[in-house]
Amino acid sequence: MTLPKYRMRRRRGSESMRALTRETRLHVSDLVLPIFVAERESDAGPVSSMPGVERYAVTQLERLAERLNGSGVPAVMLFGIPAKKDADGSGAWKDDGVVCQALQRLRTLVPELTLMADVCLCEYTSHGHCGMLNGEAVDNDRTLVALQKAALAYARAGADIVAPSGMMDGMVAAIRSALDENDQTDTAILSYAVKYASAFYGPFRDAADCAPSFGDRRTHQMDPANRREALREAEIDLQEGADMLMVKPALSYLDVLSSLKQGFKGVPLAAYQVSGEYSMIKAAAANGWIDERKIALETLLSIKRAGASMILTYFALDAARWLRQDG
Ligand code: PBG
Numbered sequence: 001m002t003l004p005k006y007r008m009r010r011r012r013g014s015e016s017m018r019a020l021t022r023e024t025r026l027h028v029s030d031l032v033l034p035i036f037v038a039e040r041e042s043d044a045g046p047v048s049s050m051p052g053v054e055r056y057a058v059t060q061l062e063r064l065a066e067r068l069n070g071s072g073v074p075a076v077m078l079f080g081i082p083a084k085k086d087a088d089g090s091g092a093w094k095d096d097g098v099v100c101q102a103l104q105r106l107r108t109l110v111p112e113l114t115l116m117a118d119v120c121l122c123e124y125t126s127h128g129h130c131g132m133l134n135g136e137a138v139d140n141d142r143t144l145v146a147l148q149k150a151a152l153a154y155a156r157a158g159a160d161i162v163a164p165s166g167m168m169d170g171m172v173a174a175i176r177s178a179l180d181e182n183d184q185t186d187t188a189i190l191s192y193a194v195k196y197a198s199a200f201y202g203p204f205r206d207a208a209d210c211a212p213s214f215g216d217r218r219t220h221q222m223d224p225a226n227r228r229e230a231l232r233e234a235e236i237d238l239q240e241g242a243d244m245l246m247v248k249p250a251l252s253y254l255d256v257l258s259s260l261k262q263g264f265k266g267v268p269l270a271a272y273q274v275s276g277e278y279s280m281i282k283a284a285a286a287n288g289w290i291d292e293r294k295i296a297l298e299t300l301l302s303i304k305r306a307g308a309s310m311i312l313t314y315f316a317l318d319a320a321r322w323l324r325q326d327g
Contacts, residue, residue, distance in 0.1 A: 089121035148178035197221035200276030261307025
C-alpha cells in the first residue's frame with residue numbers, strides 16, 4: 001500500500017508556498033494599545049511590574065502621540081488615574097476628569113486614532129472596587145447610574161467606543177440608553193462581556209493602582225472553570241445593545257474565544273492580552289529563557305486564529321515594528 005505523501009510535500013514547500021496556504025495573518029490593524037493616563041505628573045512614569053509600559057500624564061501625551069503616529073496602530077484603550085479617589089469614584093464621570101482631558105488631547109494629536117475608553121469605577125474608588133458599595137457589597141444598580149454618566153462624558157469628549165469592564169448586570173443597556181437619549185447614538189459599545197476573575201490582572205492593579213482594599217471581584221467576574229456561561233453573558237450583552245464583545249484574559253481562554261466566534265458569527269470579537277500575560281513574557285525574556293519577539297508574535301497570532309478580530313495588547317507598538325520589519 002502506498003501512503004499519501006502529504007507531509008513530505010508540505011515540508012518541501014518554500015516560504016512563498018507556505019504563505020499561499022497560510023490561514024491566519026496578524027496585521028498591525030488588528031492591534032489596540034491600552035494606555036494609562038495620569039491626571040498628575042507625579043503619578044506618571046514606568047510601571048515596575050510591566051517593563052516597557054509607562055503611565056503618561058495628560059501633559060505628556062505628545063510623546064505617546066509621536067510613537068503612535070506612523071506606527072500603524074489604529075486604536076488605543078484609555079485607563080485613567082485620577083488625582084483624587086473617593087468612595088463613589090466620582091472622578092470617573094467629571095467632564096474635566098482625566099479620561100476626558102486625554103480624549104480631547106489625543107483627538108487633536110492623532111486625529112485618525114480610534115479612541116476607546118474603559119468604563120469602570122475601580123481606578124476611581126478609594127476602596128478599589130468596580131462599583132459603589134452598600135456595606136461591603138457592590139451596589140449594582142447605583143453603579144449603573146455612575147457608569148451611564150461616565151460613558152456619556154467620554155462620548156462627549158470624543159470617545160469612538162466606550163468599553164464597560166466592570167461586569168455589572170445591565171451595564172450595556174444602561175449605557176446604550178444614556179448615549180441614545182443624549183445625542184450620542186454613534187458611539188459604539190465594546191462590552192467586556194466575558195471577563196474572568198483572573199490572577200493575570202495582577203500587574204495592572206499595580207499600574208492603575210486599583211487592587212481592591214478588601215475582598216475580591218468574584219461576585220461579578222466569571223469563574224475560570226466556565227465556558228458555556230460565556231455564551232450566556234455574550235447573548236445578554238448583545239441583546240442589551242453591545243456592538244462588539246471582549247474576552248479577557250486571552251491566552252488561557254482561547255477555547256472560549258473560539259466558541260463565541262462560532263456561536264455569534266458576524267459579531268466583532270476583541271481579546272485582551274492582559275498585564276500578567278505581558279509581564280510573564282517580559283520576565284522570561286529578560287532572563288534569556290525565551291525569544292520575546294517570537295513568543296509575543298506567536299501568542300498574538302494564536303489569539304487571532306482563535307477568533308479575535310482585534311487584540312488589546314501592551315505589545316502593540318513593538319508588534320507593529322516587528323511586523324513592519326518582517327514585511
Ligand atoms: C477594570 C479592569 C481591569 C483590567 C482592565 N480593566 C482590572 C480588574 O478587573 O481588576 C485588567 C487589564 C490587565 O490586566 O491588563 N477596570
